[in-house]
Amino acid sequence: MSDGDRLLAIDVGTQSVRALVFDGQGRLHARAQIPIEPPYHAPQPGHAEQDARVFWQAMVSACQQLHANDPALAGRIAGLALTAQRATSVFVDADDEPIGPAISWLDKRRAAHVPSLPWLWRGLFAGLGLTATIDAFQRAAPANWRAAHAPEAHRRTRRAVLLSGYLVHRLIGEWRDSVSAQVGYLPFDYKRRRWAAARDWKWQAVAVEREQLPELVEPGEPLGELSASAAEALGLARGLPLFSAGADKACEVLGCGAITPKTACVSLGTTATINTCRDVYREVTRFVPAYPAAMPGHFTDEIQIYRGFWLVSWFKQEFAPDTVDAAAREQRAAEALLDERIAPIAPGSDGLIVLPTWSPGVRIPGPEARGAIIGFTDAHSRAHVYRAILEGLAFALREGRERIEKRSRTPITRLRVSGGGSQSDQAMQILANVFALPAERTHTHETSGLGAAINAAVGLGWYADHASAARAMVHEGERFEPEPGAVALYERLYRDVFTGLYNRLKPVFIGIRDAL
Numbered sequence: 001m002s003d004g005d006r007l008l009a010i011d012v013g014t015q016s017v018r019a020l021v022f023d024g025q026g027r028l029h030a031r032a033q034i035p036i037e038p039p040y041h042a043p044q045p046g047h048a049e050q051d052a053r054v055f056w057q058a059m060v061s062a063c064q065q066l067h068a069n070d071p072a073l074a075g076r077i078a079g080l081a082l083t084a085q086r087a088t089s090v091f092v093d094a095d096d097e098p099i100g101p102a103i104s105w106l107d108k109r110r111a112a113h114v115p116s117l118p119w120l121w122r123g124l125f126a127g128l129g130l131t132a133t134i135d136a137f138q139r140a141a142p143a144n145w146r147a148a149h150a151p152e153a154h155r156r157t158r159r160a161v162l163l164s165g166y167l168v169h170r171l172i173g174e175w176r177d178s179v180s181a182q183v184g185y186l187p188f189d190y191k192r193r194r195w196a197a198a199r200d201w202k203w204q205a206v207a208v209e210r211e212q213l214p215e216l217v218e219p220g221e222p223l224g225e226l227s228a229s230a231a232e233a234l235g236l237a238r239g240l241p242l243f244s245a246g247a248d249k250a251c252e253v254l255g256c257g258a259i260t261p262k263t264a265c266v267s268l269g270t271t272a273t274i275n276t277c278r279d280v281y282r283e284v285t286r287f288v289p290a291y292p293a294a295m296p297g298h299f300t301d302e303i304q305i306y307r308g309f310w311l312v313s314w315f316k317q318e319f320a321p322d323t324v325d326a327a328a329r330e331q332r333a334a335e336a337l338l339d340e341r342i343a344p345i346a347p348g349s350d351g352l353i354v355l356p357t358w359s360p361g362v363r364i365p366g367p368e369a370r371g372a373i374i375g376f377t378d379a380h381s382r383a384h385v386y387r388a389i390l391e392g393l394a395f396a397l398r399e400g401r402e403r404i405e406k407r408s409r410t411p412i413t414r415l416r417v418s419g420g421g422s423q424s425d426q427a428m429q430i431l432a433n434v435f436a437l438p439a440e441r442t443h444t445h446e447t448s449g450l451g452a453a454i455n456a457a458v459g460l461g462w463y464a465d466h467a468s469a470a471r472a473m474v475h476e477g478e479r480f481e482p483e484p485g486a487v488a489l490y491e492r493l494y495r496d497v498f499t500g501l502y503n504r505l506k507p508v509f510i511g512i513r514d515a516l
Contacts, residue, residue: 004078007456008236009449010062011248012055012084012167014104014270015039019062020449021073024462026473028444030073032065034058041101046108049101052090052163056170063234074235079460080226081245081452082171083294084164087184089142092159092166099153102163103142105184111145114138114205121201130287136367138205141185147207160186160212164247168214171242172224175214180246180292186213190289190299191281193218217244218296220458220466243459246294249302251451253277254294256416256442257474259467261301263414264401266431266439268421272308272393274400275300276412284407285364294451295466301408303400307358307371309421311389314358319382339426342387347433347486348493349384351375354392355501365502368509372501390427391490394434395498401435415439418447425480433486434494441477450474 006029011018014036021030036058040048066073087105090098103109115138117125125134138144146154161169162184165177182188187202187210188195195213196202203210217223223242231238245251249267253275258265261278277293277300284290290299307314316324316334323341327334358371373385401412415437421427422441432439444450454469463469 004076006073006076006078007453007460008063008077008080009245009446009452009456010059010080010082011251011446011449011452012059012082012163013248014085014106017055017058017062018446018449019059019066020446020453021066021077022450022453022473024457024473026443026450026453026475028446028450030066030070031446032062032069034061034065040104040106044109048104048106048108050088050104052098052102052166055084055102055163056167059167060233063236067235074237077236077240079241079243079456080236081243081456081459082164082167083245083248083251083448083452084162084167084181086162086181086247086249088163089184090159090161090163090166091143091146091153091157092161093156094158096159096169098166099156100150102166103145107142109145110139111141111148113148114141114144115147115207117201117204121204128287132367133287134205137185141206143185143207154207157212159214160208161214162186165214168223168242171226171230173227173230174224176217176223176244177214178219178223178244178246178294179216180219180244180250180294182216183247183249183291190292193292193297219244219246219294220296220455222459241459243456245452245455246292248448249273249275250291250294250300251448251455252418253300253451254454254466254470255447255449255451255474256418257470258416259295259298259470261408261410262412263416264404264412266397266415266417267419268309268393268417268424268427269419270308270310270313272305272397272419272421273302274397274404275302276404276408276410277301278408278410282408284404294455301404303397303403304361305356305393305396305400306361307356308393309419311354311356311358311393312386312421315386315389319385333423335421335424338383338386339424341383342390342426345384345387347391347430347489349388349391350379351377352380352384352388353493353497353501354385354388355498355505356389356392356396357502366506368506368513370509370512372505387426387430390424390430391434392498394427394430395490395494397431398434398494399499413437417441418445420445428478428480429483432480432482434490436482436487436491438482439480441479443475443477
């Protein structure tokens, strides 16, 4: 094992791949980012797919960029860990080559035909009111779509893995993956953190076989060693240990230091989430599993706003291209200019309210989901719309907080914020005021990568466990305090307007759906 003093974390996102070098105290020393352009292809409406090899090549390029900047760096890497986007599926043939493109987590295709469940399971799900939920699960499963719509490719499938499993194989030559990466349409037992038992209904619901799936390894444990070919491609030492980490959201929670139930990690990413972590399995939304945390024996309670900070990208594209152009000329982030333009607008956006349910959730909101912007007057500008988007997302995340607190009977008393949106001072202040809690950044916005690095540090024996590693490697950043006047106003808007707004509009959404 290397006696180096650095950790390499590779973070494989939807829009880019980042190679990140941390030390044992969690400080970021080097960073290389390779964009994925375009992030996905859509050969048909609703499809979202990408060649899995594109992600591997981006990993190679990112590592090569690190070495170009510091040729001595490779000799200092003691170990590495991988974190990747969730629920992107890769299907591989007998030669370990992908059969067609990976099906992205953003994909909306649905299988026309799905495996039929035995009558006993159908009756049980009907009694629990889950028939529609199970049908939606089956139709969304990429394996079922392939079985129904690409049967010849489906028959040639030797391995059915998530993107992380494919990339692990490229690194070590073995079909293994992290327990904490298994968030997707596979027969996984979330409570027991392993593949489902032989008689579990999921094997009959999804068209995959047990032998097609990878071996699972708990976070912090070794997955294997870099193969000679991978080491040469990445410019790293052959035999360097690769440690199990987890999916990007799980690593983000760990990298925020949100490892107890009273600390929430709010992620202002493409999908906005609020998570807490605990050592007991509990479903905060009935029949929606708690996901495996990026530390052994722990689970994350997660509430998602599926389109999250995608709404910011949508707003920039549709309503603020001139702002984007101006930011580019000034070599600044467009969000920084937008922050300046909404700063003079008082909390509450002069009565403009955004309901950020642009897309359905797993169970909440339902399949009829649509978003809404209400309260327009002639005094409102596009800056008001932007501020109202930030406020609507904060309200929705607070609603998630209350669902977690009610189900877990544990109050959330600390708020750690991560994701790209956390770099916005206005978004941070709005969160602090809506939650009536200080909103804290960590010392780095690369929290997913830091969570992966924590797992490598534990695996190398630098720390006894994940809790001690997180205490040593996660540090406080800037803190935004609640403003009493804004807190009071947001409380009224949240209680009197936002809470229950979706249910009041639901009949309208259903009417729109049925009319189209």
